[in-house]
Amino acid sequence: MNILTIIELDNSEVEKILDASIVFQEETVYENVISTCVEGFKCNRTNEILDSDHAMEKVFVMLKANHYIPSEIQDFSYELSSCERIKSNTPEKDELPKMVSISFSQCV
Incomplete structure (x- = not known):
């Protein structure tokens, strides 16, 4: 039997573990839609850049x-x-992706 385990971490938890800040990259997909993804991590x-x-x-x-x-x-x-969001005149930081998942499996 193979057991898959998924650990979900909030961005702030990952940043704390690494003592680094997540660097996001934004790309305009359509005129009013922005795609946001993680480019890397900047050591505090x-x-x-990691x-x-x-x-x-x-x-x-x-x-x-x-x-x-x-x-x-x-x-x-x-x-x-990553996420796609509607472009706004006042972009909110809470619109950025918030979770990181790590998964591993083990045979039992």
């Missing part, structure tokens, strides 16, 4: 170190949410 201490793969590997390692993920798990996948 060094201003270094690519998403490297950053999520760090999150995975930290979750294992804190026993949220069993130590024997080696492989994982992740999903950084």
